[in-house]
Every structure is written in C-alpha cells, then in structure tokens.
Amino acid sequence: MGTVTAQADPPAGVHRTLVGVGSDTTQDVLNGLGNTIADPNPTGTSDGNLIASYDATGTTPIQTRDSGCTIPRPDGAGAGVNALRADIAARTHCIDFARSSSAPNTTGQFTFIPFALDAVAPTVKTGTALPSNLTYSATATTNAQKAASDLNRIYNCLDTAGNLLPAGTYPTINGITVHPLVPQAGSGTRKYWASMLGFNATTLPWCVSDTAKNGNQVQENNGNALQRTAAVDHAEDITPFSVAQWIAQSNHATTGVTDRRNGATPLNVDWEPPGTIPAPCPCPGPYPITTNPQFPLTTEVYNVIPDSRTNETFTKDTFVGSASKVCKATTVINLYGFATDTNCGSTALSGRDLT
Numbered sequence: 001m002g003t004v005t006a007q008a009d010p011p012a013g014v015h016r017t018l019v020g021v022g023s024d025t026t027q028d029v030l031n032g033l034g035n036t037i038a039d040p041n042p043t044g045t046s047d048g049n050l051i052a053s054y055d056a057t058g059t060t061p062i063q064t065r066d067s068g069c070t071i072p073r074p075d076g077a078g079a080g081v082n083a084l085r086a087d088i089a090a091r092t093h094c095i096d097f098a099r100s101s102s103a104p105n106t107t108g109q110f111t112f113i114p115f116a117l118d119a120v121a122p123t124v125k126t127g128t129a130l131p132s133n134l135t136y137s138a139t140a141t142t143n144a145q146k147a148a149s150d151l152n153r154i155y156n157c158l159d160t161a162g163n164l165l166p167a168g169t170y171p172t173i174n175g176i177t178v179h180p181l182v183p184q185a186g187s188g189t190r191k192y193w194a195s196m197l198g199f200n201a202t203t204l205p206w207c208v209s210d211t212a213k214n215g216n217q218v219q220e221n222n223g224n225a226l227q228r229t230a231a232v233d234h235a236e237d238i239t240p241f242s243v244a245q246w247i248a249q250s251n252h253a254t255t256g257v258t259d260r261r262n263g264a265t266p267l268n269v270d271w272e273p274p275g276t277i278p279a280p281c282p283c284p285g286p287y288p289i290t291t292n293p294q295f296p297l298t299t300e301v302y303n304v305i306p307d308s309r310t311n312e313t314f315t316k317d318t319f320v321g322s323a324s325k326v327c328k329a330t331t332v333i334n335l336y337g338f339a340t341d342t343n344c345g346s347t348a349l350s351g352r353d354l355t
Helices: 027-034 077-090 150-154 188-197 243-250 313-319 330-335
Strands: 018-022 051-053 097-100 106-125 176-180 235-242 264-266 298-306
Touching: 018 077, 018 313, 027 051, 027 243, 027 330, 077 097, 077 106, 077 188, 077 298, 106 188, 106 243, 188 235, 235 243, 235 264, 243 264, 298 313
Parallel strands: 018 051, 018 097, 176 235
Antiparallel strands: 097 298, 106 235, 106 264, 106 298
16 A cells, blocks of 8 residues: 555556546546555556546546557546546446545436545635625526625626626626636636536636636646736736645645645635535644535545446445445545535446436
8 A cells, every 4th residue: 555645647557447538527536545454455557555536637548458449648637537438338447436525417328436525716816805705595596686796796797786898897896806817628627617607617607717817728727827916917817726626635644635726816706615625633733624515616526337237346345335435435535625525435426417
C-alpha cells in the first residue's frame, strides 16, 4: 500500500485493477484513495494498489491496461461518463468507473454511488473589490425572483429589477461590473452551477462565458481564468470553484495536489463560509478544514459504475455500501477537503445517466 498523497495518474508503466477517469473535482481524492487502498490480488504491472485514477488533464492518449487500451484522456465528468459508455459498447474493458461531480439527470445504464460531500463557491481574485459575501436563492424561478439574489442575478444577466441586460452591458454588484465565468463544456461543476442558478449549461446566457479574457478556455478549479481587475478593466471575473479542491490545493504541501488557485479566493454565500472544522473538533491541532455541510451550495460527488457490475466482487468491495473500502477511508476523504457523506456507498441512484 502506498502513500496518501495524490499523484497525477499511476506511475509510468503501472496498471491497476480498477480504472477511473472523468471529473477534475474528484481526481485528486481518487488519486489519494488509489495510493492507499491495497489490491488483494495484484496482477501484471500492478504496484499493489487497487485504483488507477487518471487526471482530467495531462498528456493524451493514456494507456490503462498492460496491453492495448490506449484512449483519449477524458476531461470532466461528462467526458468520463461518455468514455465509460463507449467502453461498454465496444466491450474493451479499458475503464471500470467514471468520476462525477454531477448528479445524474436522465435514465440509463449506470449507478451513481456517492462517496463524499463537496460545495461549490463563487471565487474571485485575491484583492477583489467585491464584497466577501454574496446572496443566493434556491427557490428563485422568475427573473424578478432571481434579481433579488446576487448569484442568481449575475448568472442570468439581469439588472436589479429583473430585466434582461442588453448585449454588452454586464451585471454589477455594489457598482462593480462582473463578468460571470463557467468551466469548460462537459464539466460537472458547470452542470451543477447552472442547475442551481437556473440557467442553461449548454446554451449559456449571453453574459456568461467559458472563455477567459485572454481567449483561453476556462478550466475547472483553476484560478488562471480570473484575469480582469477593477484597476485595469473596471470589471472583475467570478467563477465557480470546488471548495474541496480549493482546500486540497491550499494544502498542497501535505496532499501533493498541484496548486492551481492562482489567487482565487472563495466567497461566503448567505453568510456561510465555504469551509469548516469538522466534528468532533476541537481536536489536537493543526485543525483540519473540510467542506462546510451547511454551505448553501453543497453537492454529493460520485463514482459511476455500470449497473451490471455493482455486484462484482472488486467493484462492490471498493465502492458499494458504508463498509466499502472507499467509504471507510474518511481520513483520506477529509484530507482532500471533502466532508463525509452519510449516503456513502448507496446504490439508490441506479438506472441513471448523465448528459
């Protein structure tokens, strides 16, 4: 069994039994789990660990088995589920599960097994002139209702009266012009953010963009896209960011996670902080920080497996039930910023898919 720190992809030339691809949000915690959960029956080029988790970004293609199985690297939850679907159709058995930070949204052939709790927070550049707290409504459906809350209003391109802003006129908060950003298409964070704020993740509102000021694609959980400043642009960027990812990146000396925050700072929402010290602390320091379960924008994260494989020994022992190897690894899950989930290991979300 290896160390708890994350490693982007298994070591070169190493191929493990259970292969996972997909979400950027959960890639690092799965890397950490992959380096701590032992394989009871290692074969071939295995290093003795069970889970091989391949990051969302990096060199492509990737090879997931000792021979064959050279595939394009899936970037994001949607791409990961699509790759798993294609693998089933081709019967190549190159992928065993997909990582997803999105809940299923249609019927299909997969079981979405929750294993931890994350939150998604609005983030801005350090030194922002925007307030440290933004408001949000979980029940707003009309434009008038959306206009009453900061996040709903700016991501639906509305003025404070609920009128659609004309093209070229961006929303404002406390008199500061805001450019709302979202990650790349196929991102689970993008799908979740759109579902919570009431806009279409595919056909974005005109003022919402997945392209940064410099023309580059906005990558999930990466602060590089926050480029506008009030001093230079008379405007600021804002983008959703996984709280667990932000915590894991901030603890990069311990987790081994690449720090991609680049000055990104999460904001409070409805006066709830994104992170918290989990119960039963106070405990011997240093105090761990994980996702705040009371944050208004929380979401379960999932490992997605084919319905037909939920009772296979390796799959079941690893993912299914509260006594599964993943669910019992709460120390690792918390280390990477996620809160524990009372639904961990549940197979209630079977016969589902993500589009």
